[in-house]
Amino acid sequence: MTGEAWFRPKRFGYGATPTNWKGWAFVGLFVLVIVAVVLVSIAKAIPAWLTALIILALTGAIISFIKAKTDGEWRWHWH
Template identity: 40%
Template sequence: MTLKDYRDALKVREGYWFAPKLFGWGATPVTWQGWLATLVFAIALALVLTWAPTQFVRFGVALPMLAVFIWFVWTKTDGGFRWRWGPDRD
């Protein structure tokens, strides 16, 4: 696999911020909007885990945040989530 093949596999259509991972399940940010959304989520999660008064509150807030973020990434991923074994071949 060349660098050009790798870059082409991570291109997304207009309106999508994430590309499917090349190996495994999930997505990776490929636009500035995707990277910003991931950074904002990571900072918000770190703040909740740092400042929540009890373990119960941490879990009760962090789990829904994670679920919403995964749903958001799923809606903004060009190609959806499924197990992959490398770039799709045409």
């Protein structure tokens, strides 16, 4: 994916962190989606294992997008 980076590699550890409002908005939207999934699961009496599976699938789906919008490579950082 080309364009402006929304995330940068973390200074310590593995992964990325938001660098601008678009990255933070994306993270905030993801949190709201997860909260909505949990609330709907409670209201509809969906089993906890299925709710966990849905959340895991959503998390896995956004990782490639975040990697594409990261300015740099995801690797373990010690410095």
